[in-house]
Amino acid sequence: MRRVLKLAAVLGAVCTMGCGASGVTGLYGGGGGGGGGGGGSTTNAISVGDNFFNPNSTTVKVGTTVTWTWTTATTHNVTFGDGTTSGNQAGGSYSRTFNTAGTYNYQCTIHSGMSGTVVVQ
Helix, strand or coil: CHHHHHHHHHHHHHHHHHHCCCCCCCCCCCCCCCCCCCCCCCCCEEEEECCEEECCEEEECCCEEEEEEECCCCCECCEECCCCECCCECCCEEEEEECCCEEEEEECCCCCCCEEEEEEC
């Protein structure tokens, strides 16, 4: 049990240091909404890591620009159901402005299960 607690503490510290965003919902995300649903984040900065978005769910106001920033050299993309996409990238960032209220699910089409949600209110 002590070993499990130590591992959880180390993983939490690594995620906090590497993610660079408030509203961390977990190391690999979790929850509903296409992988989203986690914990009340209101950040407009999302980290793209090795097979996860962090946070994987966020709620923002209409007119907000959300920016995804790659924190890994692995190729990923941010692809929405309406076809809007960052294209495949191994670094850099991608931004999208949300001018209409709604729930926007997205995923990395390269990595199964890597998904997130932006709720616009």
